[in-house]
Amino acid sequence: MSALTQAARTETTPPHSVRAALHMRNVVKEFPGSPPVRALDDVSVRIDHGELVAVVGPSGSGKSTMLNVMGTLDRPTSGIVEIDGVDTASLPDKHIAGIRARKIGFVFQQFFLLDGMSTVDNVTNGLLYQGVPPAERHDRAIEALKTVGLGHRLNHRPNKLSGGERQRVAVARALVHRPAFVLADEPTGNLDSKSSAAVMDLIRELNDLGTTIVVITHDNAIAEALPRRVAVLDGRILDDSGRPS
Amino acid sequence: MNHPTSTLRFADILRVGSSGPRARKSRTALSALGVSIGIAALVGVLGLSESSKSDLLDELSLLGTNLLTVEAGQGIGGGDGALPESAAASIQRIPTVEQTSQVIPVDATVRRSEFVDEGITGGLTVVGTDGDLVDTLNGSVAVGVDLDEYASSPYPVAVVGSVAAERLGITDLDQPTHVQIGDDQVQVVGMLDEFTLAADLDRSVMIGIDAAVAAYDAEATPSTVYVRVEEGRVDATRDLIAGTADPENPEEVNVSRPSDVLSAQAAAESSFTSLFLGLGAVALLVGGVGIANVMIIAVIERRGEIGLRRALGATQAHVRRQFLTESVLLGILGGGAGVVIGILVTYAYAATQGWRVVIPWIGPAGGFASAIVIGAVAGLYPAMRAAQLSPVEALRS
Ligand SMILES: Nc1ncnc2c1ncn2[C@@H]1O[C@H](COP(=O)(O)OP(=O)(O)OP(=O)(O)O)[C@@H](O)[C@H]1O
Numbered sequence: 187m188s189a190l191t192q193a194a195r196t197e198t199t200p201p202h203s204v205r206a207a208l209h210m211r212n213v214v215k216e217f218p219g220s221p222p223v224r225a226l227d228d229v230s231v232r233i234d235h236g237e238l239v240a241v242v243g244p245s246g247s248g249k250s251t252m253l254n255v256m257g258t259l260d261r262p263t264s265g266i267v268e269i270d271g272v273d274t275a276s277l278p279d280k281h282i283a284g285i286r287a288r289k290i291g292f293v294f295q296q297f298f299l300l301d302g303m304s305t306v307d308n309v310t311n312g313l314l315y316q317g318v319p320p321a322e323r324h325d326r327a328i329e330a331l332k333t334v335g336l337g338h339r340l341n342h343r344p345n346k347l348s349g350g351e352r353q354r355v356a357v358a359r360a361l362v363h364r365p366a367f368v369l370a371d372e373p374t375g376n377l378d379s380k381s382s383a384a385v386m387d388l389i390r391e392l393n394d395l396g397t398t399i400v401v402i403t404h405d406n407a408i409a410e411a412l413p414r415r416v417a418v419l420d421g422r423i424l425d426d427s428g429r430p431s
Numbered sequence: 432m433n434h435p436t437s438t439l440r441f442a443d444i445l446r447v448g449s450s451g452p453r454a455r456k457s458r459t460a461l462s463a464l465g466v467s468i469g470i471a472a473l474v475g476v477l478g479l480s481e482s483s484k485s486d487l488l489d490e491l492s493l494l495g496t497n498l499l500t501v502e503a504g505q506g507i508g509g510g511d512g513a514l515p516e517s518a519a520a521s522i523q524r525i526p527t528v529e530q531t532s533q534v535i536p537v538d539a540t541v542r543r544s545e546f547v548d549e550g551i552t553g554g555l556t557v558v559g560t561d562g563d564l565v566d567t568l569n570g571s572v573a574v575g576v577d578l579d580e581y582a583s584s585p586y587p588v589a590v591v592g593s594v595a596a597e598r599l600g601i602t603d604l605d606q607p608t609h610v611q612i613g614d615d616q617v618q619v620v621g622m623l624d625e626f627t628l629a630a631d632l633d634r635s636v637m638i639g640i641d642a643a644v645a646a647y648d649a650e651a652t653p654s655t656v657y658v659r660v661e662e663g664r665v666d667a668t669r670d671l672i673a674g675t676a677d678p679e680n681p682e683e684v685n686v687s688r689p690s691d692v693l694s695a696q697a698a699a700e701s702s703f704t705s706l707f708l709g710l711g712a713v714a715l716l717v718g719g720v721g722i723a724n725v726m727i728i729a730v731i732e733r734r735g736e737i738g739l740r741r742a743l744g745a746t747q748a749h750v751r752r753q754f755l756t757e758s759v760l761l762g763i764l765g766g767g768a769g770v771v772i773g774i775l776v777t778y779a780y781a782a783t784q785g786w787r788v789v790i791p792w793i794g795p796a797g798g799f800a801s802a803i804v805i806g807a808v809a810g811l812y813p814a815m816r817a818a819q820l821s822p823v824e825a826l827r828s
């Protein structure tokens with residue numbers, strides 16, 4: 187717990203409070219076709235350090251596209267995406283990858299754990315592309331697994347874990363490198379209601395410790411339980427509850 | 432502004448590149464198999480051909496390539512199969528000739544004893560020879576002594592060739608041993624080892640020339656003269672011999688070099704070697720295509736992993752390096768296994784043939800190096816495909 191608390195504190199110190207964790211301005215994303223599909227239509231949103239935000243909307247509304255653009259996995263057709271104060275528009279692949287390696291953590295609906303290696307090694311992968319030495323990676327991965335309550339599952343193969351446990355491993359991997367924010371696309375989409383609740387509790391807990399998290403969901407009940415909700419429809423922001431004061 | 436960069440340590444490239452093969456061990460073994468068969472074939476073929484060739488050449492250098500055989504040919508005038516009586520002495524006068532020995536045919540049969548029917552010759556012949564014949568042919572005495580030990584003996588004695596000894600049932604000379612040559616009992620004083628360069632003498636029983644002429648009315652005209660020539664002057668000397676041996680009918684004299692047969696054998700094996708090397712190269716190529724195939728399948732199957740790694744911060748170059756490393760690793764595994772198998776096969780087969788093992792370094796070194804190159808080339812296209820996959824597309828699996 188201590189390492190994470192520390193990490194969270196570092197991320198919330200003054201320089202961060204003046205610049206947003208994530209700032210999207212007038213972002214448009216079109217997919218080629220006839221006619222082209224406008225999946226994001228003039229989207230502007232600012233997410234500050236320490237926030238916990240739900241992006242909610244029906245299927246096909248553009249949530250995943252938004253997450254991909256936020257996470258620099260995809261480039262916008264136009265508009266600006268700033269990560270922790272850095273405009274990503276003109277950056278080459280090498281630096282964009284560097285931003286993902288250091289600033290962003292991802293959690294996916296399908297977990298994307300590698301079955302050929304243990305849970306610890308899956309979590310160390312979160313530090314691999316920062317050039318952190320192996321011994322330090324290992325220590326920090328164990329620390330992160332303890333934080334998500336899996337200190338007793340270090341050497342298990344992911345395919346021997348329950349769905350809820352797998353998603354917690356993925357969460358540990360998303361925070362082990364102390365990112366500016368974590369993006370979670372339908373993190374409970376493949377889980378039963380009990381595991382689902384446990385994962386959401388974990389997400390709230392981590393946010394309490396200072397981690398900035400964006401959760402994408404089509405489940406209104408989950409969204410209602412989070413402090414800020416951004417509603418998306420047809421590629422536009424329908425409603426933003428804003429940062430609670 | 433100082434932009435953050437993505438870094439993958441060198442040791443981690445190896446770790447990441449080997450994670451795929453480590454996770455799927457049996458597939459890894461199977462995909463490296465093709466290359467290992469190819470490399471084993473190359474290493475084995477080169478090793479075996481060198482070992483057998485060196486065996487032939489060892490034998491050749493032991494016997495010498497400077498021995499010439501001079502025989503009476505069947506000339507147009509119907510030669511009688513004999514050289515002039517003076518042939519050996521004349522040849523000996525050529526300055527570059529070191530040693531000559533002659534063989535004259537004896538018209539007599541040889542049997543184990545007088546009680547064996549005279550018609551049963553067992554394919555053996557009786558010849559008269561000089562005492563130094565064994566020496567000239569670089570032959571050796573297996574048991575007993577050579578004829579020249581008895582040069583001054585008033586009684587005829589005989590030595591038997593290796594095949595002749597066997598057919599006559601002579602296994603040792605512990606007891607005084609006799610054979611029946613024509614009407615006489617002749618003591619056997621020596622058994623010879625095999626002559627590699629004059630196989631017909633193995634089937635002969637040899638007596639001294641004087642005894643042959645005196646006791647069996649043999650003509651002193653030799654059927655064959657063996658000539659040992661100064662090393663390096665063989666070809667020049669060879670041209671002089673026919674005219675010297677039989678100045679009147681030089682065209683009826685055949686001069687040959689028995690070691691040419693062994694040389695030709697070594698050359699023939701070389702051409703077989705090229706054939707097998709070609710087959711090995713084809714196997715290697717097929718193995719390379721196999722690796723490329725497996726890598727393309729791996730890239731398709733592991734789209735999710737590729738997308739994940741991109742999300743974790745891998746650059747296109749990192750993904751490319753991961754799959755190239757994986758492919759080179761398959762080449763190294765196949766090459767390493769192939770070299771070991773090839774060497775083992777060479778040792779095993781050489782042992783059954785009694786050869787000294789010679790493994791030319793080009794086999795293992797070249798084989799291993801080409802396996803690495805094949806792995807790299809086979810991985811080039813799949814690795815490029817993996818790197819060009821967009822993260823979003825890769826994650827949509
Ligand atoms: N690569 C693409 N090419 C063309 N159209 C696309 C592509 N990706 C997404 N779209 C379209 O963009 C729109 C938004 O898709 P997106 O996946 O962002 O929706 P979503 O809100 O995540 O839906 P869901 O809840 O079903 O996951 C959809 O109409 C989709 O068909």
Ligand SMILES: [Mg+2]
Binds near residue numbers: 249250251
């Ligand atoms: Mg989606």
